[in-house]
Amino acid sequence: MSAWLPAAPCTPQRCAGHGGASRTPPHAALLLLTGCLLTLLGVLALPLVPLLGTHRRDRLVSGWAYAVVRGFGVRVRVTGRPAGGARPRPGELVVANHISWLDVLLVASVFPARMVAKAEIRHWPLLGPLAALGGTLFVDRDRLRTLPGSVRAMAGALRGGSRVAVFPQGSTWCGRGPGGPFRPAAFQAAIDAGAAVRPVRISYRTTGPDAAGAAAFVGDDPLTASLWRVVTAAGLTAEISVLPPLPAGSGPGRRALARAAQRAVDSDSANRPAASVHH
Numbered sequence: 001m002s003a004w005l006p007a008a009p010c011t012p013q014r015c016a017g018h019g020g021a022s023r024t025p026p027h028a029a030l031l032l033l034t035g036c037l038l039t040l041l042g043v044l045a046l047p048l049v050p051l052l053g054t055h056r057r058d059r060l061v062s063g064w065a066y067a068v069v070r071g072f073g074v075r076v077r078v079t080g081r082p083a084g085g086a087r088p089r090p091g092e093l094v095v096a097n098h099i100s101w102l103d104v105l106l107v108a109s110v111f112p113a114r115m116v117a118k119a120e121i122r123h124w125p126l127l128g129p130l131a132a133l134g135g136t137l138f139v140d141r142d143r144l145r146t147l148p149g150s151v152r153a154m155a156g157a158l159r160g161g162s163r164v165a166v167f168p169q170g171s172t173w174c175g176r177g178p179g180g181p182f183r184p185a186a187f188q189a190a191i192d193a194g195a196a197v198r199p200v201r202i203s204y205r206t207t208g209p210d211a212a213g214a215a216a217f218v219g220d221d222p223l224t225a226s227l228w229r230v231v232t233a234a235g236l237t238a239e240i241s242v243l244p245p246l247p248a249g250s251g252p253g254r255r256a257l258a259r260a261a262q263r264a265v266d267s268d269s270a271n272r273p274a275a276s277v278h279h
Helices: 025-051 054-071 102-110 119-123 127-133 144-159 185-193 223-232 254-270
Strands: 075-079 093-096 114-118 137-139 164-166 197-205 237-242
Touching: 025 054, 025 127, 025 223, 054 075, 054 102, 075 102, 093 102, 093 185, 093 254, 102 114, 102 197, 102 237, 114 119, 114 144, 119 127, 119 137, 137 144, 144 164, 144 185, 164 185, 185 254, 197 254
Parallel strands: 075 237, 093 164, 093 197, 114 137, 114 164
Antiparallel strands: 197 237
């Protein structure tokens, strides 16, 4: 199996679902429409984004991503936001655990960044060209020999002052307990560029007994089914914990750096503070 194709044991049948309080179908449909319209608004505005300065672009992306998540009816709670508000320093490699399609928007709401995505997205109608226009770094996970070039591209972006965001588990996990190991390749880019690594912990909570299932987007789960679970789940809250940065020289190599980032994320999951910043 390719190093870019890790497998998670999570399946929609076992891991995705919502057993808690639910919104009425009309309310859920209104949220679905709102979220989709806000998403479309962002897609239409994307060609204008490169014309803005870095500060305005980051503020716009951050605000739009947050608005889309809220539009789908998900509350957002952030802890550990860096000094300076919603504009953390550039040139960091942001790494997060991966549970849902919502994760991309949540990371972007706090850390506007160049996302790392699978190469197949480049060929999707409409979204592919727009993702490329937005500075997405595409990775061909089926061809291991392209890995060094992907690492060089990430390192080059970091050296140029761009923030790069990646989900190093390589696959979504349902969020019940620790997920898969952080793959080390992206961390080599941080070492090569001398960039700090910023671990981020994402989790989801609801008022019901299944805290993770409403947001989980795993296996061959259809996006439409996941969208409906999200908008029908009353009280669904996304929690983002921004953890202290790790210097690229904090370990003897990329594997040690990947393990250090994963330990930080897993430790935060076990020792989450009670107080949070609400948005």
